[in-house]
Amino acid sequence: MVPERKVARTARMTTSTEPAPADGTGAPAPDPSTTPTDRPTAVSVQGVYKVFGRKPAEAARRLEQGAGRDAVKALGTAAVIDASFDVKQGEIFVVMGLSGSGKSTLIRMLNGLWKPTAGHVLLGDADLATVSATRLRELRRTRVSMVFQHFALLPHRTVLDNAAYPLEIQGMGKAERRQKAQTALDLVGLGGWQDSLPSQLSGGMRQRVGLARALAADTDVLLMDEAFSALDPLIRREMQEQLLELQQKLGKTIIFITHDLNEAMHLGDRIAVMRDGRIVQIGTAEQILSDPANDYVAQFVADVDRTRVLTASSVMVRPTAVVPLASGPRVASRTMREAQVSAAYVVDRQRVLQGVVRDDDAVAALKAGQETLDGIVHDGVAPVSVDTPLAELFAPAAESSLPVAVTDDDGRLVGVIPRVTLLEAMVPPEQVTTSDLPVDAEDQLVTEGARP
Amino acid sequence: MTDTMIPRVQLGDWVATFVDWLTSTFRPVFDVIKTVLLAVYDALETVLHAPPFWVVAVLLAALAYAAKGWRLGLGTLVGFVVIASVNQWGNAMDTLALVLLASAIALAIAIPLGIWAARNDRVSAVVRPVLDFMQTMPAFVYLIPVVTIFLTGAVPGIVATVVFALAPGVRFTELGIRQVDKEVVEAGHAFGSTPGRILRQIQLPLAMPTIMAGVNQVIMLSLSMVVISGLVGAGGLGGDVVAALQRINISLGFEAGLSVVILAMYLDRVTSALSSRSPVAKALATTSA
Ligand SMILES: Nc1ncnc2c1ncn2[C@@H]1O[C@H](COP(=O)(O)OP(=O)(O)OP(=O)(O)O)[C@@H](O)[C@H]1O
Ligand SMILES: [Mg+2]
Numbered sequence: 001m002v003p004e005r006k007v008a009r010t011a012r013m014t015t016s017t018e019p020a021p022a023d024g025t026g027a028p029a030p031d032p033s034t035t036p037t038d039r040p041t042a043v044s045v046q047g048v049y050k051v052f053g054r055k056p057a058e059a060a061r062r063l064e065q066g067a068g069r070d071a072v073k074a075l076g077t078a079a080v081i082d083a084s085f086d087v088k089q090g091e092i093f094v095v096m097g098l099s100g101s102g103k104s105t106l107i108r109m110l111n112g113l114w115k116p117t118a119g120h121v122l123l124g125d126a127d128l129a130t131v132s133a134t135r136l137r138e139l140r141r142t143r144v145s146m147v148f149q150h151f152a153l154l155p156h157r158t159v160l161d162n163a164a165y166p167l168e169i170q171g172m173g174k175a176e177r178r179q180k181a182q183t184a185l186d187l188v189g190l191g192g193w194q195d196s197l198p199s200q201l202s203g204g205m206r207q208r209v210g211l212a213r214a215l216a217a218d219t220d221v222l223l224m225d226e227a228f229s230a231l232d233p234l235i236r237r238e239m240q241e242q243l244l245e246l247q248q249k250l251g252k253t254i255i256f257i258t259h260d261l262n263e264a265m266h267l268g269d270r271i272a273v274m275r276d277g278r279i280v281q282i283g284t285a286e287q288i289l290s291d292p293a294n295d296y297v298a299q300f301v302a303d304v305d306r307t308r309v310l311t312a313s314s315v316m317v318r319p320t321a322v323v324p325l326a327s328g329p330r331v332a333s334r335t336m337r338e339a340q341v342s343a344a345y346v347v348d349r350q351r352v353l354q355g356v357v358r359d360d361d362a363v364a365a366l367k368a369g370q371e372t373l374d375g376i377v378h379d380g381v382a383p384v385s386v387d388t389p390l391a392e393l394f395a396p397a398a399e400s401s402l403p404v405a406v407t408d409d410d411g412r413l414v415g416v417i418p419r420v421t422l423l424e425a426m427v428p429p430e431q432v433t434t435s436d437l438p439v440d441a442e443d444q445l446v447t448e449g450a451r452p
Numbered sequence: 453m454t455d456t457m458i459p460r461v462q463l464g465d466w467v468a469t470f471v472d473w474l475t476s477t478f479r480p481v482f483d484v485i486k487t488v489l490l491a492v493y494d495a496l497e498t499v500l501h502a503p504p505f506w507v508v509a510v511l512l513a514a515l516a517y518a519a520k521g522w523r524l525g526l527g528t529l530v531g532f533v534v535i536a537s538v539n540q541w542g543n544a545m546d547t548l549a550l551v552l553l554a555s556a557i558a559l560a561i562a563i564p565l566g567i568w569a570a571r572n573d574r575v576s577a578v579v580r581p582v583l584d585f586m587q588t589m590p591a592f593v594y595l596i597p598v599v600t601i602f603l604t605g606a607v608p609g610i611v612a613t614v615v616f617a618l619a620p621g622v623r624f625t626e627l628g629i630r631q632v633d634k635e636v637v638e639a640g641h642a643f644g645s646t647p648g649r650i651l652r653q654i655q656l657p658l659a660m661p662t663i664m665a666g667v668n669q670v671i672m673l674s675l676s677m678v679v680i681s682g683l684v685g686a687g688g689l690g691g692d693v694v695a696a697l698q699r700i701n702i703s704l705g706f707e708a709g710l711s712v713v714i715l716a717m718y719l720d721r722v723t724s725a726l727s728s729r730s731p732v733a734k735a736l737a738t739t740s741a
Contacts, residue, residue, distance in 0.1 A: 141644030152635035156657050166643040
């Protein structure tokens with residue numbers, strides 16, 4: 001069975017079913033509907049290139065003029081090509097892509113470990129390309145910390161002193177920093193291991209020490225390079241939840257690199273997909289899943305557990321049979337006849353869901369000469385919210401013979417999900433033609449039987 | 453015969469002229485160096501000579517025991533008794549004093565130079581060929597300019613030894629620092645540490661096993677050069693080796709030579725044991741396990 005998922009956080013995801021404009025070439029602009037524009041930008045990446053090799057500047061210039069990655073091979077390896085994006089404060093921004101696509105190179109430029117060959121990285125209002133060495137060190141101590149892909153622990157120090165290292169650099173006293181480091185170790189489940197050397201731990205445990213070290217630094221920006229890759233699935237899941245919790249509680253800005261699509265979809269407010277140094281798509285999990293920019297992204301998302309990522313809003317369809325509460329049995333039966341369904345949802349003037357009316361009840365009321373819907377509106381509907389994951393829609397869909405009603409925060413009916421649409425949504429997009437996608441799937445409403 | 457078209461270049465003469473110029477110009481500097489070296493050497497020699505044989509032998513054996521274990525301690529004691537029994541104990545202590553002093557000076561120059569070369573590619577590019585030159589130039593050749601500057605005795609021996617033994621100290625230090633996991637150094641930068649602090653807290657501790665291997669090499673090269681310095685009257689075991697050579701005295705040659713071997717084994721075993729006992733070396737050893 002699909003594991004339960006916390007839904008609270010996804011509330012700020014888009015409720016729009018409109019996919020972002022897919023732009024396979026160049027860096028797609030962040031979709032304004034999904035970016036919390038009201039919050040200030042924490043990290044801004046502007047036209048960044050990184051080339052390793054003999055003539056990096058020359059290679060970057062050619063790339064800027066439109067040369068391909070292979071065309072500049074003789075001049076050097078283009079690890080990152082024309083990357084641009086803004087990460088807002090409190091956002092989890094996930095970067096994913098195959099091995100060698102430039103993810104680690106990109107993240108290393110966000111704290112100035114590597115200088116971009118061209119372009120700018122802004123951390124708050126500091127341009128990392130031009131800040132002095134002293135200011136850069138201060139930024140690293142106070143604003144941005146990092147979890148390394150290969151842990152990068154100090155092998156000659158105990159686990160505790162490793163976790164306390166950033167605090168030591170910050171100039172904190174021994175007792176205080178050890179206490180804070182211990183708290184961080186407890187948080188990642190390594191309480192009791194503080195006196196061991198890193199070499200005495202398993203890979204997953206070492207990774208958690210690296211995590212504790214970055215958390216102990218207590219900076220507002222966290223760079224995490226495949227920070228969970230060495231963890232076994234259970235602990236990984238636990239760490240993901242903890243990260244989300246932490247992020248919610250403390251509003252950290254997190255830039256998270258991963259190979260694992262499910263992890264990306266689970267954690268990321270937005271996801272950037274990289275290929276051969278370029279960012280090929282930036283969008284929410286839903287946008288990437290339902291509208292991949294190209295075959296590469298489509299292949300990438302093919303194996304995702306779609307039920308955990310897609311939410312009700314991305315598969316719901318416009319309800320065809322909706323009866324106003326103020327109308328009577330005549331309107332109700334005609335609506336159902338026209339829509340060829342045997343039950344209809346009833347809403348009030350504000351479209352707030354009131355209940356369900358059935359065709360036989362409506363016909364009976366009509367015969368009895370009743371003028372209103374009084375007494376025949378059943379309230380036995382259990383609506384779901386727009387950000388309910390698909391995985392949690394199966395139970396309501398199975399229990400009810402009606403399409404599942406989807407309501408927004410104010411209880412207004414915004415859509416319905418017929419069972420067939422639900423099943424269809426689980427098929428990756430390349431296996432269904434566009435005309436089969438949920439928006440056009442309303443006809444299938446008729447096949448839903450109304451009788452219990 | 454002038455069967456080549458290439459004119460004779462008086463390279464050697466130029467070097468000789470340069471050394472002469474050096475000697476006359478920096479006379480006062482060399483005098484100071486000489487006085488200081490001689491004073492330190494005399495002090496060291498006195499410390500090793502003043503106590504009776506068995507006190508020094510037991511102390512050195514205890515050091516070996518502490519560094520490695522009872523086998524090395526016992527072996528040391530036996531070896532030193534052998535040295536004393538062939539009447540080379542005094543010479544051996546002179547040689548030990550020369551080696552310790554020359555090694556200390558060589559390391560004091562080599563380690564900072566190695567650090568500098570590790571952090572600066574240009575320095576490394578300059579230092580490398582110079583080291584190659586110093587290491588491959590026949591050891592005796594160093595004695596010639598050194599004698600013109602410092603005349604004979606312990607001081608020219610020490611100076612020639614320092615020059616000769618420098619190379620591995622620089623090389624191993626540079627190698628050790630460059631070998632430190634890049635990501636660990638990056639972690640230091642990522643959390644805002646200063647380069648100096650990264651050097652002290654990360655690079656040097658992690659490079660220590662390699663640097664210690666360099667220390668071991670420096671000491672062993674020092675010993676071999678100190679013996680050769682017998683040619684310029686540096687004294688110690690080298691003095692007897694040279695004397696035996698000049699008089700074709702097989703028995704003296706063997707006894708002095710054997711003493712050199714015992715001293716060499718002692719220095720080698722103790723320094724390599726000390727380097728593998730450092731906490732970093734232990735931490736690193738378990739990493740690969
Ligand atoms: N220091 C370097 N010198 C030269 N080339 C490098 C260097 N670091 C990375 N590269 C090259 O840059 C490209 C991107 O590497 P990067 O490590 O950023 O990939 P990645 O997406 O993090 O891969 P992975 O998922 O395997 O960690 C690769 O082709 C790599 O060979
Ligand atoms: Mg990587």
